[in-house]
Amino acid sequence: MEKFIELLFEEGLSFFGQINASISHELKNILATVSETSGLISDLIEISESGKPLDIQAIKNSSREIADEIQRGFITIKQMNTFAHSVDNSFGEITLTDTLDLVINLSQFLSYASQVEFFKQEVGEVKVFTCPFLLQDLLYQVLAFAYKLTGHKGVVRISLVNEEKETTIVFENIPLDETRPFPEIRVQKIADVLGISTGILPNRTGFFIKIPLTLKTMYKRGE
Amino acid sequence: MKVLLVDDQTQFVSVLTKRLNMRGIDATCAFSPDEALALSDNARFDIAVLDVKMPGLSGIELRRLLHKKNQDTKFIFLTGHGSEDNYKIGSAEAAFFLPKPLNIEKLIEAIRQTASEEKPDQSFNDER
Numbered sequence: 210m211e212k213f214i215e216l217l218f219e220e221g222l223s224f225f226g227q228i229n230a231s232i233s234h235e236l237k238n239i240l241a242t243v244s245e246t247s248g249l250i251s252d253l254i255e256i257s258e259s260g261k262p263l264d265i266q267a268i269k270n271s272s273r274e275i276a277d278e279i280q281r282g283f284i285t286i287k288q289m290n291t292f293a294h295s296v297d298n299s300f301g302e303i304t305l306t307d308t309l310d311l312v313i314n315l316s317q318f319l320s321y322a323s324q325v326e327f328f329k330q331e332v333g334e335v336k337v338f339t340c341p342f343l344l345q346d347l348l349y350q351v352l353a354f355a356y357k358l359t360g361h362k363g364v365v366r367i368s369l370v371n372e373e374k375e376t377t378i379v380f381e382n383i384p385l386d387e388t389r390p391f392p393e394i395r396v397q398k399i400a401d402v403l404g405i406s407t408g409i410l411p412n413r414t415g416f417f418i419k420i421p422l423t424l425k426t427m428y429k430r431g432e
Numbered sequence: 433m434k435v436l437l438v439d440d441q442t443q444f445v446s447v448l449t450k451r452l453n454m455r456g457i458d459a460t461c462a463f464s465p466d467e468a469l470a471l472s473d474n475a476r477f478d479i480a481v482l483d484v485k486m487p488g489l490s491g492i493e494l495r496r497l498l499h500k501k502n503q504d505t506k507f508i509f510l511t512g513h514g515s516e517d518n519y520k521i522g523s524a525e526a527a528f529f530l531p532k533p534l535n536i537e538k539l540i541e542a543i544r545q546t547a548s549e550e551k552p553d554q555s556f557n558d559e560r
Contacts, residue, residue, distance in 0.1 A: 234485065237512030241532035242444040248536060249447050252454055274443050320485045361487040 216343065216402050217299075220395060224346040225296075231318040232289045239282045246271045246278070288314050295341045303344070305335040305369065305376060305420070312348040313367070316356070323359040325352075328368040335369065335376050337420055339403060347399040348378075351418065354393055355383050366415075374421060381415040391416045433547055434475060435459040438468040438494065439483035439510065451536055457543065465489035465497075472501050479546055481539070484511040506546045510534065 250271050257263035291311055306329045313325050337344070355365045359382070370377040385391070392400065392407045400407055406419045435457055439445035445461045452459040460475070462468035465488055468480070480498055482491035489497075495507050512532040528542040 234512045237532045238441050238444065241512065241534055242441060242447070244533040245444055245447040245451065245536075249451055252451055256454075271447075274447075278443070320487055320490070322487070 213340070213343075213402050216398060220346060220399060221342060224342075224349065228292055228315055228349075231315070232285060232292075235285050235318050236282065239278050239285065242278045243275055246274050292345070295345055298341070300338065300340055302336050302338050303341045305337050305378075306332070308337075308341065308345060309348060309367065309369075309378070312345050312352065316349055316352040319353060319356060321356050321361050323356045323361060323363040323365045326364055326366045328366065332369040332371055335371060337376070339420075343399050343403055347396055347403065347405065347418070350393065350396045350399070351380065351416075354389075354391065354396070355380050355415070358383050358386055358389065375419045377417050377419045379410065379415065379417045381410065383415040385409065385413055385415070433458060433478045433543075435543060436468060436471060436475075436477040436480045437461045438463075438465065438480065438486070438491070440464060440486045441483070445483075448534070448536070448539075452540070455536075455540065457540070465494045468494060469497060469501070472498055472505075476502050477505050479506050479508065479543055481508045481510060481543075484509050506549075508539070508542050508546060 250268055253264050253267055253271075288311060292315060309327065309329070313327060316322055317325070352365070359365050363384075364382055366379075366381040368379045368381070370379060391409060396407065399405075400418065404421055406421070407416065408419075409416050435452065437445050437449050437452075437459055438461070439448075440463055442463050445463065449459045449461040460471065460477075462471055465486055468482075471477075472480075477498075480495070482494055484491040486494070491509055491511075495509075498505055498507075506527060508528045508530065510530050510532055527546040530539060530542060
């Protein structure tokens with residue numbers, strides 16, 4: 210327990226800050242686009258007031274772009290809200306696919322993020338009793354590590370394998386680099402506390418993390 | 433005066449370029465560092481306005497590559513991040529470091545001052 214609390218302070222606050230900064234960056238980009246697009250509408254109106262015909266199509270396009278950006282903002286704020294509530298309880302039951310979806314979305318704000326293909330159709334609903342915040346931290350750091358190896362033009366493939374005693378999250382299509390061993394120290398520290406094991410895939414196309422039954426994993430297939 | 437704007441936020445940089453063009457500034461935009469480097473093979477830009485955080489290559493790294501192609505190009509950085517490190521590096525390497533969302537009149541003033549090599553007015557730089 211002492212180790213867990215230590216880790217929450219040591220790594221958790223840093224992770225919270227990291228996500229906060231990336232979300233604020235995304236929101237600033239959205240506001241910048243809305244601001245420029247509304248500025249363009251004002252410019253077009255000003256031009257029309259000097260006698261030139263009003264470009265209705267350009268106004269319509271700008272209006273649609275603003276609506277799209279507002280929608281992008283809503284989605285970002287929803288993700289921010291879900292993330293913020295992940296610290297409500299130190300321990301709790303989460304749905305693994307939902308947590309992965311959230312972390313993938315948050316990690317996409319990284320400037321070096323690769324594309325992600327998440328194959329979740331084949332698995333049922335996997336419930337895990339864990340520390341939701343630290344699990345998110347671990348998944349985020351693993352994804353960030355994968356992106357650095359894969360590059361922003363690459364595609365990281367993620368799948369889940371339900372076994373009798375554990376759930377394995379597989380990260381594939383990653384060019385491994387011997388000078389950058391997996392897992393990094395930060396990931397290893399969190400994995401140790403959460404009882405998660407990690408490793409390289411036998412065919413060396415990526416790596417995996419195993420969430421054992423000791424975290425009270427329950428499968429609810431077909432629900 | 434030719435101005436190159438580089439940002440992966442395509443709608444933002446397209447509209448900004450259009451608005452600069454409407455104000456008589458010869459501006460062109462690129463949606464990625466790769467595109468910016470390709471454009472600068474065929475044109476000499478007096479000023480490049482670079483977003484700091486872009487996929488593949490940061491604005492600060494792109495500045496070094498563009499500077500190798502044309503040592504006369506001057507630089508202005510845009511950022512939505514405001515990280516201390518970026519700010520320090522950016523301030524050292526560019527005339528201006530402007531925060532997003534942007535005030536177009538401040539950008540135009542920054543472009544004019546950069547082109548005439550006036551010293552930056554810190555009021556443009558101090559907002560993070």
